[in-house]
Amino acid sequence: MACFFRRTIAQQLAKVCGQSEDVFIPLICAVPVSKKRSVGDLRVSVNSLVQNGxxxxxEDLQKNTETLAKQIKPNSVVEDVIAAPGMIYFRLNKLMLAQKVLKQLRSEPETFGLKSELLTHLHGGRTLVEFSSPNVAKKFHAGHLRSTFIGNFIANLKKALGKEVIRVNYxxxxxxxxxxxxxxxERFGCQQKLKVQALQHLYEVYVQVNREAEHDDNLRLAAAAFFRRLEQKEHQALSLWKQLVEITLEEYKRIYERLGVHFDHFSGESFYQxxxxxxxxxxxxxxxxxxTQKGTAVVDLSDADKSQSVHFQQLFHILSVMGHQWAHRCVHVAFGRVQGMSTRRGDVIFLEDVLEEARSRMLNNMRESRTxxxxxxxxETAERIGISAVVIQDFKGPLMSDYTFEWDKVLQAQGDTGVFLQYTHARLSSLLNRFGDEMMCGDLSPLTDSRSVSILQHLLRYDEILLQSATDLQPRHLVNFLMTLCHLVSSAHRELSVKGSAPDVAQARLCLFSATRSxxxxxxxxxxIIPVDKM
Structure with missing residues (x-):
């Protein structure tokens, strides 16, 4: 419930500075939790106040900071105001912090943080997200994995923030x-094999025809002739094309279902022909x-677009000069390569092989675990955890970075992995199932200890993390936030026992753990990622 506290502080600043409180709201930030003793719960940079008028x-920034801090008086919400170098910190009433945060998380668990004043400018409107985009009649290559995960994240985020989202697979x-x-x-294919292992057979045909076309001019001519027949809508060629498209789509939809990914539209190059x-x-x-001299028609970008060599930047520029006002709102999210994602099936990495590998390895780890x-x-549980592990590995760093995929590190239960994320959720679910999760949050005064307060302070940052994620479309901010939350919960779970505690203490702690799980x-x-309740 950071917005309540942010608004309270903004009102104080507005009175002192003679400005609208709306000016201050985006400038007030939650203080990240650290191992050092916290100076405060929220803060504002004096430089940001100066820059925003x-x-x-x-000339003396520190004197300016101290003067301003002295003018802000503590009250029932803000217990202390501290001047630090270039920064003013606000220490909140910890009981009120617990009451405000947990009350909202219990009453509106699905929308916590999403109604924040920091995010109101992002609500409404429509967003089209085009992602994944594999090639028809080919097995889903692992090279499309990042596009699929990233596009799904962006679509999920935009929807959570109140956008109407249209998901397109081109x-x-x-x-x-x-x-x-x-x-x-037509030369090597077999309709019977299509009924058994459609994409595997098509992949074998594609490899064979590419290999033979390298030294067979007649085959290259036959390929050009077949495509001409397609463009001319010749019945036999078009019938085969439709069959292969339908077969491929069915296979892809099955894989997308395993990933928990869905699309509103499957489109393609043929649609726009x-x-x-x-x-x-x-x-x-x-x-x-x-x-050009070769007779090719081109849009010349050499003068107006010297620095924009990337395909999508050039495309957006062309759309702009064509007069499309919406071109400036188009965004391409670039990403690096994944190296080392080998499976037992061999060098060519298909996504389904990766999913099978993740499930198999995770299932084996679960069988060996005592817990x-x-x-x-x-x-099914192993598959969900395995997919979580692959997703988190993909999202931990900047999307533009290449990274090396290592199965043993990806599937570790310790450290910042998808397995640890799922383990924490399952552990909280087990605790709540054992002691009950249906109680109302009553007396929360037992939650003023350092472990509980650290979790509550961290929860204050959620709306800021969503804003940061929506601004640069990078999932690592949310991943880091959730990992820190899991580490805080793990420490609290060890030290804040529910079993054997006084009823009011146990109830307050269960309320905290329930809200955190949500x-x-x-x-x-x-x-x-689909959370699991047991593992």
């Missing part, structure tokens, strides 16, 4: 590579389309 600049279902596959299937001539006419009429519970469906689950779902 809230206070007049002064498939590679047209072009000369399809001509090659079509010609290859009939519209390309209109686009070319538009470009030509605007004087943007030029013909694993009796599960109704251990394979927020942990919310954050996991935004990342694209």
């Amino acid at each position: 809230a206070v007049l600049p002064h 498939l590679g279902d047209w072009g000369m590579q399809f001509g090659l596959l079509g010609a290859g299937f 009939s519209q390309t001539q209109n686009v070319l006419k538009d470009l030509k009429s605007r004087g943007l389309l030029k013909t 694993s519970k009796d599960l109704e469906d251990p394979e 927020l942990l689950a919310n954050g996991m779902r935004i990342l694209g």
